Amino acid sequence: MSYILISNDDGIDAPGLKAMVDCLPHDRRIVVVAPDGPRSAQSSAITVINRLHIRRHDDYHGAEIYSVDGTPVDCVKLAVNIFGRPDFVFGGINHGPNDGNSVIYSGTMGIVIEGCLLGIPSVGFSHISHSWETDFLPYYATVKRIADDVILNGLPDGVCLNVNMPEGGEVKGALTLRAAKGYWVEEFDEYDTGDGGKEYKLTGRFLNLEPDNDATDKYWLARGYASIVPVRTDVTAEDAIPLLSQRFDSK
Amino acid sequence: MSYILISNDDGIDAPGLKAMVDCLPHDRRIVVVAPDGPRSAQSSAITVINRLHIRRHDDYHGAEIYSVDGTPVDCVKLAVNIFGRPDFVFGGINHGPNDGNSVIYSGTMGIVIEGCLLGIPSVGFSHISHSWETDFLPYYATVKRIADDVILNGLPDGVCLNVNMPEGGEVKGALTLRAAKGYWVEEFDEYDTGDGGKEYKLTGRFLNLEPDNDATDKYWLARGYASIVPVRTDVTAEDAIPLLSQRFDSK
Numbered sequence A, B: 001m002s003y004i005l006i007s008n009d010d011g012i013d014a015p016g017l018k019a020m021v022d023c024l025p026h027d028r029r030i031v032v033v034a035p036d037g038p039r040s041a042q043s044s045a046i047t048v049i050n051r052l053h054i055r056r057h058d059d060y061h062g063a064e065i066y067s068v069d070g071t072p073v074d075c076v077k078l079a080v081n082i083f084g085r086p087d088f089v090f091g092g093i094n095h096g097p098n099d100g101n102s103v104i105y106s107g108t109m110g111i112v113i114e115g116c117l118l119g120i121p122s123v124g125f126s127h128i129s130h131s132w133e134t135d136f137l138p139y140y141a142t143v144k145r146i147a148d149d150v151i152l153n154g155l156p157d158g159v160c161l162n163v164n165m166p167e168g169g170e171v172k173g174a175l176t177l178r179a180a181k182g183y184w185v186e187e188f189d190e191y192d193t194g195d196g197g198k199e200y201k202l203t204g205r206f207l208n209l210e211p212d213n214d215a216t217d218k219y220w221l222a223r224g225y226a227s228i229v230p231v232r233t234d235v236t237a238e239d240a241i242p243l244l245s246q247r248f249d250s251k
Helices: A015-022 A072-083 A100-104 A107-117 A137-153 A217-221 A238-248 B015-022 B072-083 B100-104 B107-117 B137-153 B217-221 B238-248
Strands: A004-007 A030-035 A054-060 A063-068 A088-095 A122-127 A159-165 A174-176 A182-185 A188-192 A198-202 A205-208 A226-232 B004-007 B030-035 B054-060 B063-068 B088-095 B122-127 B159-165 B174-176 B182-185 B188-192 B198-202 B205-208 B226-232
Touching (some): A015 A137, A063 A072, A072 B188, A088 A107, A088 A137, A100 A182, A107 A122, A107 A226, A107 B100, A137 A159, A188 B072, A226 B238, A238 B174, B015 B137, B100 B182, B107 B159
Parallel strands (some): A004 A030, A030 A063, A174 A226, B004 B088, B030 B063, B122 B159, B174 B226
Antiparallel strands (some): B159 B226, B182 B205, B188 B198
């Protein structure tokens, strides 16, 4: 039976998950299969040793709600296994930014990449603030417009979307962009364990290598626009093959 | 101080990790920072809530050995934080294949992508068999040749390597290829919990959509060759931007 799958990486209790449900057309079957707790920054991790369990919760605004004791991508794989192949996969709305190279670490984008690998049009939505107090209502029009377009027109083969919403409760517009290049620095806070040992808590900040480049997501997000970054799931660097063949090939 | 970083996703006790050490030039400082247990299929997952701990073990063949209670990418980030930026990052040798789209899920490739994001020449090595009984000696010449070349000549910006070794203890040659296109099917075994519930164990097989295509890694691995796939860390689908801009942009 035809349906739209929603998942997230903030877990079943995140307000952004309900906002995602509210932004999708309710003349379709909507199934939410989300982790039973926070699973941020899980990327495309999957559970290969333990067994998974799924539990049904009360419906929300007509959507069926299930939780799984696994990663975001586990949720997609298990949903496909139990409910069949969805027509569309939506991740989010994530509490926290997935711009720049966060697409690599994001569980929200793990969900979306998994859908795309199966040939399903898939979109991840994130909001630039980590706060669970965020009022998502000002973002509904933008999310709905993009979701409706994807449901009507699909997406190019092998391409999914990473959409980020700006802070501040107003969206001045939306632009299709590429991810800003950069990397994370100053990544750990150090603590004494009290017995002479140390422990390390991940923190850090993204060093944007092109802060003034108006082709990038970070540039426009900082200026109040939603960013739409098309993401490829085939990561082979085809253009590097000829040169590397000369160096490495032996037959 | 200049050094080569090694990590893996099979954990500190995996024989493939020692094989990796043995394949690198011992006139350089080698530091191993690996998970304290198996962390297969962890992709680029990072630990954002718990604090991490690092523990030193006995040296192995001149290499410093440390374990971390985190993911493979945690190991890279923590190594950079404690020991400084390595000159090269090597992942593996992994027990199990990372060909086809397994690059998306692989913790070994998570390590390598993390190195590449920092601008460090990085290579992941995997062996097509999951067995911990694998004799890696027949693969040393191939691994050494590729590692030595990367240490001497580096890699193109934003490109890392995903190298897989064939089964059978003989390597007929090595070829630079692209990842075979496909996806995973029949992904779960179902079990009764005994109290009316069910649990699900991830399994499944990769459906290769182009089994006869001799430009792909799977084709040559099955024929006794090592495959070298260049992997990009910038996943923006730039060529899709113009078309999607027309559909989505509002300003």
